Amino acid sequence: MNNKKELLVQAAIKLFGERDYHSTSVQDIVSLAGVSKGAFYQQFQSKEELLVFIFNHNYYEKVRNELHMVTQNQLLSPTERIMKGIEIQCQIVLENKDFLAMMIKGVAFTEKTISEAMTRETISYVHWFRERIEEQYGSDSDIKPHSMDLASILAGSLKEFFFYHIFCDYAVNPVVLSQYLIERLEDLVEGIIRRQNTARQTTPMLRASELRLNPDVVPVKTFASSVEEIMEWIQQHIADPHKLEEMLRSLQAVADEMDKQPCNPTIIQGMYVYLLSLAKDDKSLIYQLEQAFSLRKP
Template sequence: MNDKKMQLIHAGMRLFGERDYHTASVQDIVSLAGVSKGAFYQHFQSKEEMLVSIYRHYFERFHADLHEAQFNQSRTPRELLIIAIQLQCKLVFEDKAFLCMIVKGIAFSHNQVLSDLFLQESVRSLKWFQDRITELYGPDIAPNSLDCAGMLNGLLKEYFFFAIFHNHPIDSTKLSEYLVERLDDLVQGILQKQTKPVLQSSYLHHEPTNLSDPYTLETSINRLRNWITTRVDDKQCSRALLQTLEALSAEMGKEQANGIIIQGMYNYFITLAKENKPLIEQFEQLFRSKVQHTQ
């Protein structure tokens, strides 16, 4: 992401958090960013698209850090859970402007693209924690793993609330270790009492209700990413598909995209998908016309 786009994102985030999304104008944003209106419209079609980009930027930053931590194969599932909580704390505590946007829930209920983005991010995050919990505690906890992931996520949000609204200082390292210890207690109680789960994993296969509506490229890529994360069981294949998708989308986002590289990554993704027809159909629907355009 280039410098001007980042300047605009930080300016928009600050204004949306400190003031209000609806009252902050494009002129206000470019004045604070120190760029022209022309620069704004080179990167965003509208203020609404910028809002979605802000959330996407932070969600992707979190997952990029998480994937980097996960590539270290010497780390145990327990260590990964602790790191994931620390990364969430870092995301929230280090940028108060983004935090203010989250708290205000800016334009959430009135923006279907943003609403869908939040739903997909929730599913993606829960699935990641669910998998780590099953890896850590074994197959016996699998039926309750989504409940455990949901409760862990809920506990973390409550600590965020104390840090934000009560200005309570919280050490992210201590908090992450403490919460995973509480997860130990939770899992032990569930296994001892053979508790029936409340949440079913089928929830994670939820699709947006308005699939026929037009989506931006970013939203469509996010939906495809979520589909891979939740429905491709082979972890090595899933990781390769996601990496190829990210590389393809990054290359296509360049002002002077290399058509040969794009075509190669496109073909490689189709090869990785093998006989997974629903995945191939979604992928081709999203990228076929754009790949042809670069040739």
């Protein structure tokens, strides 16, 4: 992220937290950032675009990247991964308390782009917990059918503690809370097992295949939009000018091919392999590419 963009982002976070999104003007933001309005519109088309950028890059992208690193850490047990995932989300909430308070108090319900992103990410986190629960208890045929319910209860409980922290100044200790919630998860698992083969057997409420976005309510992220996002991401994170130019050229070639009817999947796959070769050992970049190209339909 360039210096002016960083100044604008930090000024907006401060003002959105102290006031609110709707009462903060572009002039307020540029005055605090110490840049001109022209500089603002060189970086963002509107105040809404700035808000979406902050929401995605200063909050959700951090969570996604951190959770990905936890998933890849083979030194952690499935239970430790769940606890680490809770701690990561707690820490990021603690760091963004004022901004999240502003989001919850109104913007999330009045700005469609934000509400859509919140819905997508919430479902994504629930599935992340489900996958970790299945890693831990998947060998137990009595528990696996309940993994979606357990993940939803865990994610919902965590969300409530965040609410109390943001609006009631409840002090959240990430390590203590993760230990407490993992114990409650174990209690739920023991309860399900105890009821098996009895008249009061527990029936699963949710299934993973059923918890998907309804495209009629929330548009599902497309491969084309994902390519645009990763182009923006690498411009902010890739310092090597030659590598940056090559990746942008390759991604543009992918975007151009996608515009053709029909497109050639061999060309797209070839570009994907080439992009991975450019990424080399950069795990964050490889993750971004994998996430983007996973949306491509065969």
